[in-house]
Amino acid sequence: MHRSKIKIVNLKKQFSDTGRYITDGLTLDIPEGKLTCIIGRSGEGKSVLLKQIIGLIEPTSGSIFVDGKDTVGLVGKDRISNFKKFGYVFQSAALLDSLTVFENIGIVDLEDGIDPALVRKRVQEKLSLVDLDQSTIDKYPSELSGGMKKRVDLARTLMGNPEIILYDEPTTGLDPITVKVVHELISSMQKKLNVTSVVISHDVDIFNYADKVALLYEGKIETELSAQGIWESQDPYIYQFIRGLPHGPIQLEHVVIKNKA
Numbered sequence: 306m307h308r309s310k311i312k313i314v315n316l317k318k319q320f321s322d323t324g325r326y327i328t329d330g331l332t333l334d335i336p337e338g339k340l341t342c343i344i345g346r347s348g349e350g351k352s353v354l355l356k357q358i359i360g361l362i363e364p365t366s367g368s369i370f371v372d373g374k375d376t377v378g379l380v381g382k383d384r385i386s387n388f389k390k391f392g393y394v395f396q397s398a399a400l401l402d403s404l405t406v407f408e409n410i411g412i413v414d415l416e417d418g419i420d421p422a423l424v425r426k427r428v429q430e431k432l433s434l435v436d437l438d439q440s441t442i443d444k445y446p447s448e449l450s451g452g453m454k455k456r457v458d459l460a461r462t463l464m465g466n467p468e469i470i471l472y473d474e475p476t477t478g479l480d481p482i483t484v485k486v487v488h489e490l491i492s493s494m495q496k497k498l499n500v501t502s503v504v505i506s507h508d509v510d511i512f513n514y515a516d517k518v519a520l521l522y523e524g525k526i527e528t529e530l531s532a533q534g535i536w537e538s539q540d541p542y543i544y545q546f547i548r549g550l551p552h553g554p555i556q557l558e559h560v561v562i563k564n565k566a
């Protein structure tokens with residue numbers, strides 16, 4: 306048995322504009338130091354779930370335990386210290402084109418007034434961690450490939466020394482070779498730093514690296530299983546989803562509107 310890093314219990318999120326419960330009684334254990342992959346249809350609420358975990362969106366009800374402490378409703382310093390445990394890697398590497406790699410990665414430390422020589426040293430360490438050549442440090446984003454930009458993005462996330470890294474569709478728009486390279490990077494990062502990783506992905510290649518896969522359907526975790534046996538799984542939801550089959554328990558159109566006011 307692995308220790309749980311994040312434990313989500315009966316989480317619900319309703320947006321007032323539609324009344325729809327995007328998260329609808331979701332319960333999930335995210336093991337410490339492992340790579341958990343969350344899959345589900347487009348618009349299912351995967352990003353909304355990540356944003357609730359990190360504290361960017363306030364749940365309507367339920368609990369999110371991080372290291373055993375419920376983080377829902379935290380305010381002030383407690384909220385900030387919980388937030389600092391997380392790194393968040395977005396779909397597109399949001400690098401500022403007018404800044405160098407050094408400035409992009411070190412931006413927070415530089416703005417905090419930390420000696421630029423010290424920041425440079427820290428940035429160099431993070432570049433090695435993500436296997437980028439040190440000569441990259443003075444380049445601009447426009448000089449980098451898509452895969453290199455992802456590495457820079459991850460290096461920037463690592464500057465906060467996160468315990469948990471959330472990746473929101475990190476390979477969307479990348480070619481299949483770069484997809485594999487990015488997945489290998491995510492996996493090696495998790496092993497080198499022993500961080501807890503949560504990856505939202507539509508790319509089945511991630512199953513080669515994940516420890517656990519959870520399928521989100523209609524606001525709940527419908528199935529969770531070890532990634533190792535996923536292709537042999539006879540679970541009807543998993544079977545249909547990972548093969549992209551039109552027929553099965555998962556409806557194609559996301560049309561179910563639930564109003565539980």
Ligand SMILES: Nc1ncnc2c1ncn2[C@@H]1O[C@H](COP(=O)(O)OP(=O)(O)OP(=O)(O)O)[C@@H](O)[C@H]1O
Nearest residue numbers: 320322327345346347348349350351352353354474
């Ligand atoms: N702030 C918000 N206010 C109202 N509705 C929202 C808000 N944020 C997200 N939603 C709705 O929640 C639903 C789930 O969105 P989300 O982005 O989490 O889906 P997803 O599973 O990540 O989709 P994809 O795989 O396409 O990225 C969508 O219908 C979206 O419109």
